[in-house]
Amino acid sequence: IGANLHVCAFIQIYFEMLKALSSFSIANGGCKGRYLTTFLQVTRSAMSASNSPVEYPVSSSRMSVMIPITLGEALDKTNNHGKYQVVLFLICALFTAQEVFHTCIDVITAKPIPWRWRDEDPGISRATFPPCETSRDWVYAENATVSIRSEFNLYCNPLMLRLVTAAFFMGRLCGFVVFWNVSVLFGRRWPMVIAIWCNSIVTWLLSCSVSYEVYVILRALDGFTMEGYVIGAYVLMLECINENSRQVYASQYRSFQGLGFIFLAGTAFFSSSWKVMCLISGILITVHGAVASVFIPESPKWLLAKGRNGDIVTFIHKVSTWNNRRIKDQFFIVDNKKKQPGEKVTSEKELFLTAASLVCIWGLLHVAEYILYLNVLFLPGNAYLNLLLLGICDIPARAVPLYMMERLGRVPPSYSGT
Numbered sequence: 001i002g003a004n005l006h007v008c009a010f011i012q013i014y015f016e017m018l019k020a021l022s023s024f025s026i027a028n029g030g031c032k033g034r035y036l037t038t039f040l041q042v043t044r045s046a047m048s049a050s051n052s053p054v055e056y057p058v059s060s061s062r063m064s065v066m067i068p069i070t071l072g073e074a075l076d077k078t079n080n081h082g083k084y085q086v087v088l089f090l091i092c093a094l095f096t097a098q099e100v101f102h103t104c105i106d107v108i109t110a111k112p113i114p115w116r117w118r119d120e121d122p123g124i125s126r127a128t129f130p131p132c133e134t135s136r137d138w139v140y141a142e143n144a145t146v147s148i149r150s151e152f153n154l155y156c157n158p159l160m161l162r163l164v165t166a167a168f169f170m171g172r173l174c175g176f177v178v179f180w181n182v183s184v185l186f187g188r189r190w191p192m193v194i195a196i197w198c199n200s201i202v203t204w205l206l207s208c209s210v211s212y213e214v215y216v217i218l219r220a221l222d223g224f225t226m227e228g229y230v231i232g233a234y235v236l237m238l239e240c241i242n243e244n245s246r247q248v249y250a251s252q253y254r255s256f257q258g259l260g261f262i263f264l265a266g267t268a269f270f271s272s273s274w275k276v277m278c279l280i281s282g283i284l285i286t287v288h289g290a291v292a293s294v295f296i297p298e299s300p301k302w303l304l305a306k307g308r309n310g311d312i313v314t315f316i317h318k319v320s321t322w323n324n325r326r327i328k329d330q331f332f333i334v335d336n337k338k339k340q341p342g343e344k345v346t347s348e349k350e351l352f353l354t355a356a357s358l359v360c361i362w363g364l365l366h367v368a369e370y371i372l373y374l375n376v377l378f379l380p381g382n383a384y385l386n387l388l389l390l391g392i393c394d395i396p397a398r399a400v401p402l403y404m405m406e407r408l409g410r411v412p413p414s415y416s417g418t
Helices: 002-027 035-049 071-077 083-109 158-186 189-206 212-239 243-251 253-270 274-295 300-305 309-322 348-373 383-408 411-417
Strands: 067-070 115-117 138-140 331-334
Touching: 067 071, 071 243, 071 300, 071 309, 071 331, 083 158, 083 212, 083 243, 083 253, 083 274, 083 309, 083 348, 083 383, 158 189, 158 212, 189 212, 189 274, 212 243, 212 274, 212 300, 243 253, 243 383, 253 274, 253 383, 300 309, 309 331
Parallel strands: 067 331
Antiparallel strands: 115 138
16 A cells, blocks of 8 residues: 555656646746756655655755654664653652651551540650550540540451551552553553542641541542552653663662651651641642643654654653764664564463562562551551651662672572562
């Protein structure tokens, strides 16, 4: 079909050229000085109508050819470690700090409140859990609205308190399934932006929870919407970077997770109640989401899959401008899916087994990780200092594996860490 269209286009060019030259020659008395200009004008208009990638400028007798290149080659031309990629990495990686803040906020909002017996001196307080089965009345030694454990009277119902955490993680699981499939159909950017602003609204509403039931529902929605922008930002960031440099950004994506612990410890130390913590969380995601919504582009790989070549070229030129790597050649993106000579293709069975084993390892490690994070209040010492130490230790823990992977390969550091 493409060959037939080009043949028809050149036949059209030929007849248009003959008509233009004959009419121009008769009207101007056979003047030959302007034949070339008229020929180029007619040729350029006819070629643009035939959707050919070849352009014929009027001001020059040489033609400019559009070069077909792959998306990886275009990204390499823009510098994979340029200013644009660094800013994009910072904006996307900071979502991991938001993830930690939203996940571990229950550690602070459900902290135990000191209590005392009603007939005791008001200056006396006990830091242990109050007795549930006793005929002697007891009261809180501090304001009961400081913690959801005291405000919703959950001391004698530990299962209801665990249900809050379970609802949050169930929301995260559902959010991963929903937003991943939506991003495949409608792109990476818009589902992520919608998840950001929905999470912002839910977080603001959390501070207005009037009952335990409302709080549980909002925490489930918080996990659902949070997973939408965490997984969306990760995939979109990697698809804006070529495969040669992708392992650096992928391994350091969670490097800002420690900042989440540090900020959570400082915020909890100076906040007066769990509602203030929710308000601060809402402010953080609102400001961060506004910056991300403006800066983060659509994934070029998704655009390539949908055939939106013009949008990819616009994105490449934008990145090259940011990185001071202006691409002067005219080009269009092609999808390079052909098997190279001697290239080994991984079978679907091998790919499935590898992915399944990695998912199991990753899942088990996250279980152990969150067992520590969510029970930091029960560790010896000060809870705020424990959170601060977790954050400080987490920051270098993200940089060391990158060095080990570059020196030892991918498998040995994974086995040693596991």
